[in-house]
Amino acid sequence: MATYFITGANRGVGLELTRQAAAAGHYVYAVCRGPGKAHDLSKLAAANQDNIEIVPMDVTQANSIATAKARIGTNPIDVLINNAGVMGDDPQSPLDMDFDVLTRVLAVNTVAPLRVTKAFLPNLERAKGKVIVISSMMGSFTYGETSKMAYCTSKTAVNRLFHALAQDLKSKGVAVGILSPGWVRTDMGGPSATLTVETSVKGLLQQIAALDLKTSGSFGNYAGQALPW
Template sequence: MAILITGANRGVGLALAERAAAHKNTVIGTFRGKTAPTLSGIQWEQLNVEAPESHQELAKRLTGVQIDLLVCNAGVYLDRGAALSGGYAKPLWDETFAVNVTGVFFTIQALLPNVQAAQGKIAIISSQMASDTTAPGGSYIYRASKAAALNLGRNLATDLKRQAIPVGIYHPGWVQTDMGGSGADITVEQSAIGLLERFDALNMATSGCFETWDGRNHPY
């Protein structure tokens, strides 16, 4: 199986890439820096999800390559701890939405022919913070961006039903990464094992699902 994972140079993305490669999948991992990570067994491709031209260049390099599973994982959380009074500056909104929302959309749009060629699947890593049902306040930018990513996934699931391409949206857990911090609940390995099981189980009957890494339905 060929899997493409965005933001695969560290965190959850790296753990997903390592584990998928160890299970003999062909893994294309994207990174946004200038130099490809040294980890072998993964085909590294440069992608800055904020830049539409970067998507076009990647799509060109991958012309004719079948992708069985596209994982939109790259993300940022820039407004942690911001104060309602005076915080949440406009540049933080712009960058967060460029990565977490339009970044996801342009990744899928650019690589859809590759997924279609494989009759593949699409996974979007959102967050429990996307949920309108659980609305504890704070982190307005990140929450709004992940809610938008969830909404994108739900609508893509409808549009891609005709092509029998399932789309799933996932909360990876509170994970020990640079984003999650060392005090988070679970390791990257636990998150990756759970998510890969969820991706395996994704089919047309479950398309549009919003699930946690350990297989629970998450309230929208």
């Protein structure tokens, strides 16, 4: 049994990651900002009291992260999944950017994953674990659409950060994965998306299981396909 620490576990991909990891017999720290409003997660945790523990944490707030870290203590973490993210409201095109939106999206999608990873790095080191950031094909320079540039830029930036992080963590025995879930039918992905959340998460967990120090720092999707930077 492995121990998972999953941010943004209250809905969408994060909730399904929690569901499938727990169903496989793993212990899950299910992390979200407002547990009182996370009704689906609360129901899931109530049905899996032995292996799902809800942890309140705002990924953008250092004090909140420190409180969660004190709660976890020195317990090893085998897999830390930085899943929490926001799309951000429009406008986001370069010539019509809402800079408050840009700042918020970068704080959640780019800065927070590194902040969280650094805070829980001792737990990862104890387990010789894996740290994952959920990215997107929209972060690739080959993606041509310009209407969601706050989100796209945040994913491009986090890809670069975690590619570098992989180099720094290799000597510590911690592997880094940069994974796209694909276009998933969630609140963020919308009803027109091509993938069910169940299919996406099943694939993500398979890629996480296959990740090792040799492939650390790579950028790929839920189906194991390498993605262009």
